[in-house]
Amino acid sequence: MAVVSLQARCVFLGAPGAGKGTQAKRVAEAVRLAHISTGDMLREEVAAGSELGRQAKSFMDGGKLVPDDVIIRMVQDRIRKPDARAAWILDGFPRTLPQAEALDRSLSGAAALTHVIYFAVPEAVLVGRLSGRRTCSKCGAIWHVENQPTKKPGVCDRCGGELLQRSDDRPEAIGKRLEVYRSQTSPLLAYYRDRKVLREIDANRSPDVVYKELLKLMQ
Numbered sequence: 001m002a003v004v005s006l007q008a009r010c011v012f013l014g015a016p017g018a019g020k021g022t023q024a025k026r027v028a029e030a031v032r033l034a035h036i037s038t039g040d041m042l043r044e045e046v047a048a049g050s051e052l053g054r055q056a057k058s059f060m061d062g063g064k065l066v067p068d069d070v071i072i073r074m075v076q077d078r079i080r081k082p083d084a085r086a087a088w089i090l091d092g093f094p095r096t097l098p099q100a101e102a103l104d105r106s107l108s109g110a111a112a113l114t115h116v117i118y119f120a121v122p123e124a125v126l127v128g129r130l131s132g133r134r135t136c137s138k139c140g141a142i143w144h145v146e147n148q149p150t151k152k153p154g155v156c157d158r159c160g161g162e163l164l165q166r167s168d169d170r171p172e173a174i175g176k177r178l179e180v181y182r183s184q185t186s187p188l189l190a191y192y193r194d195r196k197v198l199r200e201i202d203a204n205r206s207p208d209v210v211y212k213e214l215l216k217l218m219q
């Protein structure tokens, strides 16, 4: 198995359903680096009923982005924690140009981004992936009713936890999320291409094939 540089500081970029979260989890289990998922962090805040969680919930349920200043502060605090000092993957952030610019400002010199990996998947495929996705309420494992079913429907194979459909994976929110992605996140491709850190991966293939290529790209 290839070994990823421990100095990798990556952004995983791509539309909702492109497989960023699944791959980031897998890489973080294989190599010692922090997987920083802003979606998971926000969902934890929502579950805990915190002030941030209450603010975030109304945006997420409508398939909208949580405001930049809220997310930026949350990510900056997270990157300063001890486990994220050497290496990390940002999954779900940045999603807008102001977020990308704020990230660049907070990471100077030796701490700058090393890779931005773009997960390319056709839109029709994304819709099928998102609508069938189920997440374990206990351990966070991600499943799919057709592509990656559990042995017992609705129950996590790993920990026995209950599987839930995220509120933003419901049909009414999916179209909105893809529209937000097209208008706000896809401009980041040009931004990172100009900075010569962008790498593209064809993510419309099996997770194992994507994973192997990803490790090569992150060297």
Ligand SMILES: [Zn+2]
Pocket: 136, 137, 138, 139, 140, 141, 156, 157, 158, 159, 160, 161
């Ligand atoms: Zn589980």
